[in-house]
Amino acid sequence: MLSSRIGILGGGQLGLMLLQAAIDWNLDIHILDPDAEAPCRKIAPKFTQGSLQDYDTVYEFGKDLDVITIEIEKVNVEALEALEKEGKLIYPQPSVIRKIQDKRIQKQFYLEKQLPTADFVLTENREDVRNFIDFLPAFHKLGRDGYDGRGVQRVSSEAEIDKAFDQPGLLEKAVPFEKELAVIVARNPSGEIKCFPTVEMVFHPELNLVEYLFAPAEISDEIDQKAQEIARKTAESFEIVGLLAVELFLTADGEVLINEVAPRPHNSGHHTIRANATSQYEQHWRAILDLPLGSTAAYAPSAMVNLLGEDGFEGPAVYEGMEKLLATEQVFPFLYWKAITKPFRKMGHITIMDNNIAALKEKVDFVKKSIRVISGDPHK
């Protein structure tokens, strides 16, 4: 399996970290991405520029490969299904991608499999939302193409219904949650399953992006077990091969509900590169190549801070304060090979480790105020 010709649909930062992990095993990786300046461009042994959503492009890319995986869900599933029929290994399976691509199908799947999730109703368009006024406050979510905080809109009351999307979506009851958690699960074709330790995500109040993350989550053993159990059961229900990132709500009364899932490496697992025996990226390779899964044990408590482009700056990226970070023990910046910064663009992340939780949190504060991605002349 290690000598397979492997394709990744998508050459963004997740692809880049998959590539970095693949170096250890001399994996033969081919990348498809529409952007000539994609993060993977310079590092990928083979890079094809092309649309991920065009049937012919995806089919042509895959037809001489053995194993195909994704780092983004928004891909042409029909082409992957055709390749699967020809005997290619497509992991995650097209059937899984199809279910997850559409949040409406995803949510119905949870109901069907008796997996806990917030109450919801399907809506066909903006007008339709008016039929569920007693369901508010709620989040209106686009069925398809939502990503990274896009495609989700809070609708608190009738007066806000004009904020709802005018496309097929779903209205999900706003759950008064205490915490947002995430568990990344890996499953290989032999059915072996391993979960990474539960993490706690802290969201940016306005941008709906993970601002930082703690691992392990500060929760009781009981809640932790519940979260791990749900994540495992979700991966089993999908029968996924590869990684499944399961985002969860912990409610005030100790309920754990699935928010949504992603069938690939995830923002909530970047810290595993530094902090865990096996990273989520290596684990993904193990899973899809039908190898034994690696230990997910953590070496120390850790945190992860997303490094976003500073508001008000657009142009060649300059990383202000990197040296300060590198002068702090066990602070590990990772940059995403994006030449151009834009306001709130994900430009990198920083993993922070410390055996002492209080010291860890102090380091997080220090990191957040020490580094900025602005535009300027990188060579100055």
Added chain:
Amino acid sequence: MLSSRIGILGGGQLGLMLLQAAIDWNLDIHILDPDAEAPCRKIAPKFTQGSLQDYDTVYEFGKDLDVITIEIEKVNVEALEALEKEGKLIYPQPSVIRKIQDKRIQKQFYLEKQLPTADFVLTENREDVRNFIDFLPAFHKLGRDGYDGRGVQRVSSEAEIDKAFDQPGLLEKAVPFEKELAVIVARNPSGEIKCFPTVEMVFHPELNLVEYLFAPAEISDEIDQKAQEIARKTAESFEIVGLLAVELFLTADGEVLINEVAPRPHNSGHHTIRANATSQYEQHWRAILDLPLGSTAAYAPSAMVNLLGEDGFEGPAVYEGMEKLLATEQVFPFLYWKAITKPFRKMGHITIMDNNIAALKEKVDFVKKSIRVISGDPHK
């Protein structure tokens, strides 16, 4: 400094691991190597095929770069000196490479700086060795171009003098050592120095290649301190910028002597990728880019096994037993992107970690008997 254009002379496995570490910081790396099939070839953002020993090739490669480093000492130092005069940063400095390239100069440098090393005499040719019969048993070492066990010959008695090299070399008294140790030191232009924990090397009895390695070395605190102190003092004496791998003999009576040094990442530091907070590769970048040096703390005791091509096999490499290794907790194979195996060729290494030393050693035995690099059809 992170936006410097950086060149590496050499694109072998050390270059590959430097490249892998450079991904985190989006470093702009250019590789020069004579071999179109060099390990770095497919991963390097920029790869130039050309001789490392030809003045013009090295000069042309370096003239549009800002920082140049090496992963092998056998390079054209005159070209590096010319580039240095033009204001390029060459780390390690050409003056250091020059001293280390020639073992005769290296050994005299230790004497001059009062650094402990085994007694030696310089010899001009094979005949000359006859003048030092009372110095035997000794090791005859080639002054230049020795590498990976080549260029060293044991001469036990007068009858064996025909084994000596017929070129300028040195005769080093065979030290009855108990252990071979190594300490990798990093030093940046600001003069900051950090040592990795002392490791213990176990050599293959016939091949004079590191067969496996334990970290930390099983030695008393006193010996450990002595080894660390010598390594630090050696780096300071050379005033090196970058990594210096210091190989040491521990004699039966507790003396610690310098065997030889390498001004670059080293075989005795591969395990730091997995086992230490900062790897030797990341530390090299920190050092030569004048960044603060990282923590060298280890997460757990570790071992490293070199993966050599099996005797009797030459051809496309097949890694027998990889799956068995990957099924064992905290066993991490790293392959060197060499398509062709040859007897005893370095094809990869395996890092093994365990908090329990006895279990660690058992895993080493298991690893050594579980994996073989043979030739065959990799796609079968």
